[in-house]
Amino acid sequence: MKIGIVDADLLGRKKHRFPNLACEKISSYYKQEGHDTKLVLDYNELYEYDKVFISKVFTDTAIPAFLQESDAMHLGGTGFFFDKAPNLPEDIEHQMPDYHLYDQWIKNEVRKKQSLCKHKGKTFNEKYFMQQFKEYTDYSIGFLTRGCFRKCQFCVNQKYNQVFLHSPLKEFLDESRKKICLLDDNFLGIGFQERKRMLQELLDSGKRFKFKQGLDERLLDDEICKILFSSRYDGDITFAFDNIEDYDIIHDKLKIITKHKNRKSVKFYVLVGFRSTDAEDIENAFKRIELLFQYGCLPYIMRFQNKNETPWMQSKYRGLYITLARWCNQPSIVKKMSFRDFCEANQALHKNPNTLCSSMDAMLQFEKEYPRIAKRYFDIRF
Template sequence: MLVAFQNLEPQYKNYAQEKIKMYHMSQGNECVDYVPIMAHLYDLIVCSSIFTFTDKSQADPRAICGGTGFDIKSKLPECIDKLRPKVNYGFCSRGCIRNCQFCCVREKEGYVHVEADIYDIWDGQAKEITLYDNNILALPDHFKYICEQLHNERIRVDFNQGLDIRLVDNDVAELLSTKYISHAQYHFAFDYSSLDGIIEDKIKILKSKGINRSTFYVLVGCKDRDNKTAKEDIEDALYRLNLLKGLGQNACVMRYRRIHDKQPKSLITKDTEKLYIPLANWGNVHAAYQKMDFLTQYLNHERGKPYKSYYQSMGLIA
């Protein structure tokens, strides 16, 4: 049997598809990447999408489709889900202790629980692995265990989805330090301005262990329980971004997209998107973010100037 794999977001690695490939190869089937002009030759086509907003019209009409992008409740059969392909990326834990209104992790994966360890993911040769855990710090014993494995094997790690800054303490920071493990720049999140005091305290702890600069995901555009306007959201985002900048951190502005109808509406519309575009362009380019004030400098720069009038019309600048 010839099995083709179609990934509608090829820029992102897809661990579920790797499990399906592992299963079919164990059955003696040949697995290949999907090529549209070859579609008539495939006995089976497996299509996956991570994001709901990805264009699904490109999916082969004969494909078996799965992933959050198609159905948040979709799951692999147990005989496939239990497989552990050693492809140097994957999950050591699934789920989360939080239940953030803008996130689907808790709904999709449940409460945080142990999934695997480094030896279930690592091929035994690679010098770096990527972990997609959503909140591994919520499992302190397992997190320590994983760090010990990384330390023993001298593997560089990228905690790609970020770590929960609220769960950082001296012991966690010690494990995260380069004295213990080799790592890519850490990612945390600063979703609410009410976390400002916690953010400041935790950054102090990280700095005490030599972790001087991390990147913080800064969520924008979510119409949360406070029912804020786009103007209020921009002002709140600028407060968080400027606080992080003052603390010597980097930022990654995350523009909110709704996954399903139960989630809050997005403040990013055709009428407001030109407020969010320059904010993301500034925040996500570290050189611009660190060197320029957004309102007084970036919006007067050639990259930001086309959007200045939108900020003026909203009363955000004179």
Template sequence: MKISLLTDCPKHNLALMKLSTYHKKAGDQVKLNMPLWPADYRYGSYIFENGIRFGDQERGGIGARPKVRLPEDIEKLMPDYTLFNVDHSLGYTFRDCYRKCPFCKVPLLPQNLLHHSIWEFHEKRFDTIELLNNNTFFDTLWEYTFKEIYKAKLKIIEHGMDLRMLDDHKAWWIKRLMWKNEPKFAWDQMKDEKKITEGIKLLQKHKIEGTIYVLMGFNTTFEQDLYRCEIINSMGSKPFPMLYKPTKELRRFRRMIYLRYYSKYKSIKEAWKDYKRGRRK
């Protein structure tokens, strides 16, 4: 059979990588993102709600049908790392997050409380592993994951750990692991300021250089967005704006932060005033 796999994911799609493994084992021919190819069967997996859709017979993904799951026998398969141009392993050791944040789509996904070993998806030829977990620290066995990664001497990529759940022991492990890039965290809502700043103090204590995502344009004012970036910067971490509803002002502010224009100033507020006026230090 000719199997067509379709997605709008810019980097990789784990579900399609497992479907590719399944069909290649069955002797099928598999092609990615070739919608005009005369395939016998098409799968689509999408992350964006309003993207282009093609004539797929089965469709899933958080942007299309978030409740759709792979059959268990396919879910257990090793991903096909040749399908996308990736140079590291990727997968989930724990999928769920219990926060139910109003801006997040993770609560729409089917509940999955199982812990998984990295060896269910890690290939030994890679020296780096990417955890796709939505909240690693909600996994009661999170330390087993970190131990496996440490013992295998792997570099780690993680898309955002929960500062509100950080303690000395977790911070000790974060410092101990080898990171492909800086470890990532998030400050999404103003109401979490106390817990977030306590978490950042732990990063300082353990000498962890982290990047902290700052959700902007959801339920905060620009002044509150700037304030959070200011606090993060003053405590030795790097703010990283994430725009929920982009505006011209937010895009410009984000550009200033990405360029680290503020590093020459005493405060981000001062830097922003000059940046808006087109001044340069």
């Protein structure tokens, strides 16, 4: 059989660069059964295949209207079914992913860029260009655990009441790949002994590893911090600071982190625009940012959105949310500039000096309405 596999996010999102693990497992399963599998890059070619699997992670990824579940066409993933997305069948779920599913697409992208550079008389820097594909080429990807017990209202993980073991590392570890990327929902939520054992396994692999989702810092303790911060972690160690109500507990955990952090870079996702999109929400964001700055941790603003709504976009403070994210989410900037400095720097680069740039405008309008909040937070520094 000819099996067509569509990563809908790759086709529908311009800058999407992360392999779809379900697609890779489906490909691997059908290859093992003796079928031909191929990553399909054009919806008009679907008719060429005996069976088609289409997977989508993001709800707002656009897809053609004619896609419909049938005997020959299977749709799956949170992008189609949100928190009701059915699991893959067990024997597919526990396949070693086909890490080569995207190879031909990557080759084509390289070829296209090469000829574009040639056409424009520019030098093609392949090493630099390949950076964007590193998750496809360098990492073994999988879930050591699945599930979460917290049931945060804004999160798609509502299916389970606990964290449970999912795949042993060897199930998805490709020794030829340099690094490991873990997609666990709440790894630290598994029992202490299991957590320690799996972290030790990761250390023993000798490979750099990272958890793609923010780790649950409310579950940190001295011992876990010691292991995490002494490991060859890949990139920033990332946690989440979603609720202002967790301020005190996060404060306590930051003290533990500081003991072990050394010079490692620590980042916290800061969720905004969920409960409200008003001045209180913005003040809460700054209050969390200020605490993180005090402990040398980087904030990363996550603007809430779900399959139906993007509340911050409808907010009166839309411009402020954008500016806040632009300031925080660029480490080289947030480390050097206060929020006010950042807006002033934008204004200095603005084409027409007689008008306000959008950042400056958003900041001044908010400051006029809420001078107390502006005075308290707009000049804080990392």
